[in-house]
Amino acid sequence: MPGIQELQKDLSDDFALLANWEEKYEYLIEMGMDMPAMKPESKVDENLVKGCQSSVWFDVKCQDGILIFEADSDSLVVKGMVAMLHKLLNNQPAKEVLEAELSVFEELGLWRHISSQRSNGLTAMVAHLRAEAVDCLAKGG
Amino acid sequence: MTKDIHSARADFPILKQSVNDHPLVYLDNAATTQKPQVVIDALVDYYTRLNANIHRGNHSLAVQATEAYERARRKVAGYINAERNHEVIFTRGTTESINLLAYTYGEKFVQAGDEVIVTQLEHHSNYVPWQQMCLRRGATFRILPFNEHGELDLALFERMLNEKTRLVAVNHVSNSLGTVNPIEEIIRLAHAHEVPVLVDAAQSVQHIAHDVQSMDADFYVFSGHKMYGPMGIGIFYGKEKWLEALPPFLSGGEMIDSVTPEKVTFNVLPYKFEAGTPNVAQAIGLGVAVDYLKQFDPLELQKYEEDLLAYGLNLLSEIPDLIIYGSPSHRSGILPFNVNGIQHYDMGVLLDTMGIAVRTGQHCTQPIMDALHISGTVRASLALYNNREDLEKLADGVRRVIKMLKR
Ligand SMILES: Cc1ncc(COP(=O)(O)O)c(C=O)c1O
Numbered sequence: 001m002p003g004i005q006e007l008q009k010d011l012s013d014d015f016a017l018l019a020n021w022e023e024k025y026e027y028l029i030e031m032g033m034d035m036p037a038m039k040p041e042s043k044v045d046e047n048l049v050k051g052c053q054s055s056v057w058f059d060v061k062c063q064d065g066i067l068i069f070e071a072d073s074d075s076l077v078v079k080g081m082v083a084m085l086h087k088l089l090n091n092q093p094a095k096e097v098l099e100a101e102l103s104v105f106e107e108l109g110l111w112r113h114i115s116s117q118r119s120n121g122l123t124a125m126v127a128h129l130r131a132e133a134v135d136c137l138a139k140g141g
Numbered sequence: 142m143t144k145d146i147h148s149a150r151a152d153f154p155i156l157k158q159s160v161n162d163h164p165l166v167y168l169d170n171a172a173t174t175q176k177p178q179v180v181i182d183a184l185v186d187y188y189t190r191l192n193a194n195i196h197r198g199n200h201s202l203a204v205q206a207t208e209a210y211e212r213a214r215r216k217v218a219g220y221i222n223a224e225r226n227h228e229v230i231f232t233r234g235t236t237e238s239i240n241l242l243a244y245t246y247g248e249k250f251v252q253a254g255d256e257v258i259v260t261q262l263e264h265h266s267n268y269v270p271w272q273q274m275c276l277r278r279g280a281t282f283r284i285l286p287f288n289e290h291g292e293l294d295l296a297l298f299e300r301m302l303n304e305k306t307r308l309v310a311v312n313h314v315s316n317s318l319g320t321v322n323p324i325e326e327i328i329r330l331a332h333a334h335e336v337p338v339l340v341d342a343a344q345s346v347q348h349i350a351h352d353v354q355s356m357d358a359d360f361y362v363f364s365g366h367k368m369y370g371p372m373g374i375g376i377f378y379g380k381e382k383w384l385e386a387l388p389p390f391l392s393g394g395e396m397i398d399s400v401t402p403e404k405v406t407f408n409v410l411p412y413k414f415e416a417g418t419p420n421v422a423q424a425i426g427l428g429v430a431v432d433y434l435k436q437f438d439p440l441e442l443q444k445y446e447e448d449l450l451a452y453g454l455n456l457l458s459e460i461p462d463l464i465i466y467g468s469p470s471h472r473s474g475i476l477p478f479n480v481n482g483i484q485h486y487d488m489g490v491l492l493d494t495m496g497i498a499v500r501t502g503q504h505c506t507q508p509i510m511d512a513l514h515i516s517g518t519v520r521a522s523l524a525l526y527n528n529r530e531d532l533e534k535l536a537d538g539v540r541r542v543i544k545m546l547k548r
Contacts, residue, residue, distance in 0.1 A: 021161050021494035026545050055488050075484045076546055077491070 004096055007088050008104040015108050024110060028080030035083040040050050049128045056121065056130055062136035067094050068127070078121060081110070089129055094136035097129060114132040144436035146445045147178055150526040152177040152433075163496025166531045166538075171316050171522035172500055173366045176430070178317060187422040189303055195421055196395060196412070210421050213428030214411070217376055220431045222352040222360060225381055231424050234375030235343040236266040238323055238362035239306040239310070241414065242284040242339055243270035246308060253279030256305045260285040260293055265505040267341040271310055280307070284382070286380075289465025291318040295326060310336045313345035313429055315505040316514040317520065318467035319450075321349065325356050332357065337383065343367055347434070348473050357385055365423065369524075370430035374423035377414065384410050386466060392414035406469045407415070418450060442540055449523055450474060453532035465508025466485060476521040480539065483546050485517045491542040493518075497535055523543040 018024045033045040042059040049056045054075035066124045069090055084104070089097050103133075104123060150156060151173045158165055167175060187209070193202035193212050211226075218226045232238045232422045251257065257271050257361050270421065273351045275282040285298050293311075302309075309331045313324045327539040328338045337359035342351065347368035353361045366373040379387070389396055389407055396416040434442075453476050457463055462481040479485055489501035502517040510517055521535055 022491075022541070025491055025494055027546060052485060054480070075486050077484075077487045 001091055002102045004088055004092055006100065008102070009075075011084065011087065011104050012107055023106070025077065025080075028084070029076050030080075031083040032073075032076055032079035032081075035079070035086055036070065038070040042070055043072060049124055054121070054127060056082060059127070059131075060129065060132040061133070062094065062139055064095050065136060067092055067097050067133055067136055069129070069132075077089070081122060082125065085125060085129065094133040097133040098137070102126060143441065145439040146437060146442060146525060147324070147528075149177075149437075152179070152526065152539075153526050154178055154181070156526060160496040160498070161494050162269050162458070166495075166497040167475075167535045168521040168527065169498045169500050170524035170527070171367070171504075171520065173345070173372070173451065173478045174369050174524045175285055176426075176527070177369055178434050179433055180426050183426045184371060187425055192422075194418055206421060209425050213424045213431075216428040216431045220351065220435065221346070221376075221378060222272075222354050223378055226352060228378055228381055228384060228443040230377040230379070230384075230411045230414040231419050232375045232377045233373055233420070234364040234366070235264075235341060235362050236270075236364075238374075239267055239339070239341065239376055241390040242360055242362075242387075245390050247274035247278050247280075249388055250388065251275075251280050251307050253408075254305060255280040255298050255307045256283050256299055256303070257281070257307055258283045258285060258298075258309045259313050260322075261287050261508050262291070262293065262317050262318065263312055263506070263508070264341065264343070265490040265507070266343075267310050267312060268508065271308075281305075282447050282469075284508070285311075287318075287320070287509075290469050291315070291320045292469045293320075293322055293327075295323065298327065299330050300476070302331060302336060304334070306331075306334060306336045307537075309336055310341065311338065312341035312343070313413075314348065314475075315506075315509075316344045317504045317509045317518070318469065318477055319344075319472040319522075320467060320469040321471040321478035322474050323346070324358075328357050328359075344474060355380055363546065365427040365430065368427075368430055369426035369433060371420075371423040373420045374427045375429075377497060381410065384414070384480060389413050389416070393417050395419075401542070403534065407455045437525070440510060446523055446525065448475065449527060449529065449532065450476070452522065452529055453523070453535065454537040456532055457539070460536065460543070462543070463539070466513060466515075474523045476523075477518045479515065479518055480543055483543065485519045486545060488519045488539070488542055491545060492538045495534075495541070497538045499535070 043057045045062045047057040047059050049058055054073055059070045070084045071080050097103055155175045191206050195207040214229050215226050218229045221258045223229050257275055259268055259271050272282045277321050285293055288294055331338045339360040340358045342361055342363040359380050361378040363376055366372040373462040393416040396408050396413050398408050457478055464479050466477040485501040489499055492499055499519055499521045501519050
């Protein structure tokens with residue numbers, strides 16, 4: 001399993017090949033569509049992340065200190081963002097998730113288009129995953 | 142000589158820029174309009190040449206600034222055809238104007254058991270202040286619903302009016318659906334029951350009829366920033382007899398006549414309602430925006446915007462799976478829509494990547510969205526500088542987003 005930094009590098013290399021915003025978003029949306037589907041029964045209110053304009057669900061599990069999650073959103077753009085987080089953070093040690101500097105979103109400028117919303121969805125999603133990582137570590141991972 | 146509407150676009154410097162590598166297509170005018178260069182210049186000029194606190198000093202700058210501020214009031218009064226200049230009160234905007242009335246009118250005229258009528262088409266700014274006032278006063282908050290066309294039912298309205306009704310608050314144009322409400326008829330019916338009417342003109346004053354005397358509005362409120370003027374300035378118009386009868390809203394400097402430890406006497410209109418240092422530069426800027434608007438022939442302007450709206454609605458209605466909300470017989474400035482299977486939010490984000498600015502979501506009208514059983518809409522909204530090309534780009538953009546998302 002490659003590390004988070006390496007995955008971020010891969011992602012930014014992929015996006016660098018795309019000429020304009022439309023292509024970048026098209027790619028992002030495809031990533032969302034390609035993400036493994038979330039089990040419908042996991043889409044319950046307790047898995048809803050608050051602070052997002054659209055609905056986002058995360059079902060996070062901790063196995064031997066490793067964070068494993070499924071996620072979905074009713075917005076295809078947000079789902080693309082979620083898929084990026086999934087690519088970067090799924091199956092990673094909780095410790096790494098906590099320490100990771102997620103610079104790729106900033107670097108790609110993708111979030112600029114959607115972060116002017118009252119509550120910044122990405123921040124809320126990352127905070128949610130970090131909180132889960134803290135719990136996971138506390139369980140003696 | 143009136144100004145040619147097609148020449149307007151060149152007056153707005155912000156429209157010349159590119160956004161996300163595309164020439165900006167600005168279709169979020171119901172949220173706020175852009176400002177012509179003359180308005181921007183007026184703000185700079187005020188701080189460059191004129192700045193002083195008004196009504197307070199007798200040095201030259203103070204006198205000139207006061208004159209400019211009062212001239213702006215007269216311009217606005219002229220624009221809405223107020224009978225008296227002192228019926229025009231400067232506020233921060235529509236929301237503050239409505240709160241001003243909800244607090245003062247509520248305190249003076251609304252008792253437990255009384256009723257206030259708003260409509261289901263209101264912006265939260267013309268809904269929540271009344272709901273809260275009713276809660277404070279123990280009054281009943283009544284809501285006139287809209288029908289399947291997005292129109293108000295006047296027969297029902299007439300039945301809701303009774304001897305307990307104290308006030309009606311209604312917009313002239315709905316910011317979510319664009320419905321033009323039959324304001325003169327609403328006012329006539331309310332007056333037949335001796336009930337005063339507040340008209341929320343935030344989405345109408347810059348587009349359609351805005352003569353407070355001919356519609357016989359008791360209170361008429363709007364925001365400068367939605368009519369090509371600066372942010373931070375708005376208008377509360379009230380008939381003199383009402384303004385005299387109402388208690389002050391905010392208290393402090395400017396609004397008093399004399400103060401002793403025991404009591405104060407309040408200043409005359411309009412100052413009674415303008416506590417503290419007002420937004421002088423913005424008021425002057427609003428006056429300049431009014432001058433700008435008055436260059437156009439009002440009927441020609443209205444016709445231009447109506448044609449543009451019809452053109453845009455027609456272009457959108459040709460797109461498969463696109464739903465346009467409401468079908469009022471008279472609509473102004475607003476194109477509210479969704480595409481089946483596509484989140485309004487996604488539509489907005491992706492249009493933005495093409496340089497097209499629209500708004501998505503509830504537009505501060507949750508009661509409307511709830512009634513339509515939707516979480517929100519995409520809303521394109523027009524101003525006088527928009528043209529057919531803007532709407533063609535919107536329709537093309539929507540088709541491209543559909544292609545991107547529906548594979
Ligand atoms: C119909 C209507 N009323 C009130 C408001 C509130 O205006 P402001 O935010 O300028 O106070 C708006 C603006 O969004 C509006 O469209």
